[in-house]
Amino acid sequence: MDPIDTLLTDAQARRDAGDWPAAAALFARAAEARPADAAIWQNLALARYAAGERRGATEAAARAVAIRPALWQARALLARVARDGGQPVEAGRQWQAVLAHDPASAPALMGLADLHLNVFGDAAQAAALAGRVAQDPDWASDAELTRLMAALYTGALAPAALSEGLRTFARTHLQRPAAPVRVLRSGRRRVGLISPLLSASPVYFLTFSTWAALAATHDLVIFQRGTRDDAATAQFRALAGEWHDVAHLPPEALTDRLVAAELDVVFDLSGWSDVGALSALSARPAARAFTWIGGQSATTGLDAFDGWIGDKWQSPATSRALYAEPLVEIDRGYCDYTPPAAIAALRDLPKQGVALVGNPVKVTDALRPLWPEDVREVTLIDRRYAYAATLERVRRVLEPIGVSIAAVVTPDGHDAYLAAVARHRAIVNTAPYAAGLTAVEAYHLGVRVIGPPSGGPLFAQRHVLSHARTRGRNPTLARQIAALIAQPA
Known part of the structure; x- marks a missing residue:
């Protein structure tokens, strides 16, 4: 056998075993010997990416694309690196290049759908892109979840239909075999927290005071599903009796890690922001489980939880x-x-003036008939308005109802965002997906929240009904969460 073929066989074996540094070293030697082989460069790019060598992965993928422009796997990796590195426009350019060679490419269509929904804030476009691969058996589940998540913002589905769709999705695509039954221990309990949002996010701002109050009397076992690391992350880490970095674990392995932690109670602080975590939790890896803030927009659809934590305004008994x-x-x-x-x-x-704040994905055509009649001009405040396509789409939503954009603020950091909001007399509540943390912050800045009432039955439609009454504060919350944890089986 040719020595290079032998080298490639060894590299592939290392790759298949998940030994990424060794695989990268072997593929690099093969690429030196066969510099015109695009497949070798692509494999080198993948191995380097998995080994955490983002720059080297980009260089290898670029070599692969230069040799074979239609190699979608290499462009996919370039798109992933660009998205992870905060360059979504470049990520979109790579996916568009794939479509130029293959207009029906499901990976490219879903890659663009992800960018539109989760970065550029265009739920309708995300749903349209996903719809083009809805019949592809390899991508149908991703397309269906995109359709359901987009409907939270566009109102394309009635609340009952959306909830039933989420239940069907969870039963079909998330449910895992049950883990061994765990018995609650007596005395001091081990409490798991799992989320990709353990940073300056609603999970920190709306739950941290509770965990800080409980840390002295409970063993907090925290599972970090995200990669962002900021001052809020450091505060969560300081509370943890145990800290597990599990950002890249698939559901099966994540279930195993949760089971091994011997948790009495686990709190899902992920919701639909982390489908992999929901799948892992579907196996009931702890004796008891609750779902709370963090991607908490509508039911998880799972029967694995002992409770959905809300209140009489957010999730009344009538819903x-x-x-x-x-x-x-x-x-x-x-x-x-x-x-x-x-x-x-x-x-x-x-x-002075009125602002429209928060994720632009909440600004859709569904907001037009509910817009406050006396607001004819707004300042847009969100970092995502730096993307020209995002700004132009929101302009197209507002102009037909006679609302002009007075200014656009793209704040650099959370403190700058708060300073921009604080200079306005009011913000407009969005609909059907209502303002959440942004409303709480506005109230504490002395800024009014005006506009559409949050009267729909879905959790995401009702935020202001709770926050307008409580300003997001509840000094008894830690005691009530402690009582949940202490409940017998």
Whole structure:
């Protein structure tokens, strides 16, 4: 056998075994010997990416594309690296290049759908792209989830239909075999928290005070599903009795890690922001499980949870039919806001004008008939308006109802965002997906929340009904969560 073929066989064996550094070293030697072989460069790019060598992965994938422009796997990797590196426009360019060679490429269509829904904030376009691969058996589940998530923002599905769709999706695509039954221990309990949002996010601002209050009397076992590491992450890490970095674990392996942690209670702080975590939790790897803030837009569709943590405004008993989970009604509000230090200094800033804030994905055609009639001009505040396509789409939503854009602010960081909001007398509540943390922050900045009432039955439609009453604060919340944890089997 040719020595290079032998080298490639060894490299492939290392790749298949998940020994990425060794595979990368072997593929690099093969690429030196056969520099015109695009497949070798592509394999080298994959191995380097998996080994955490992003720059080397980009260089190898670029070599592969230069040799064979239609090699979609190499462009897919370039798109992934660009997205991870905060360059979504470049990621989109790579996916468009794939479509130029293959207009029906499912990976490219779904890659673009992901960018439109989760970065550029265009739910309708995401749903349209996903619809083009809905009949592809390899991609149908991804397409269906995109359709359902997009409908939260566009209102394309009635609440009952959306909830039933999520239940069907969960039963069909997420449910895993049950883990061994675990018995609750007596005394001090081990409490798991799992989320990709353990950073400056709603999970930190709306739940951290509870975990800080409980850390002295419970063993907090935290599973970090994200890769962002900021000051809020450091505070979560300081609370943890155990910390597990599990960002890239697939559902089966994640279930095993959760089972091995011997948890009494686990709190899902991921919701639909982490489908892999939901799948892992479907096996009931802890004695008891609750789902709470973090991607908490509508039912998980799973029967694995002992409770959905809400309150009488967010998830009233009258909406019970929309949930697979039993409803837990927290008295005096389901969250407790931890305000940043900057809030106090910003509250008394002079205020004028109205702002439209938060993720632009919430600004859809469904908002038009609900827009407050006396608001004819707004300032847009969100970092995503730096993307020209995002700004232009929102302009097209507002112009037909006679609303002009007075200014666009793309704040660099959370404190800058708060400072921009604090200079306005009001923000407009969005619909059908209502303002959540952004509303709580506005209230604490002395800024009114005006516009569409949050009267729909879905959780995501009702945020302001709770926050307007509680301002996101509940000094009794930690005690109530502790009581949930202490419940007998």
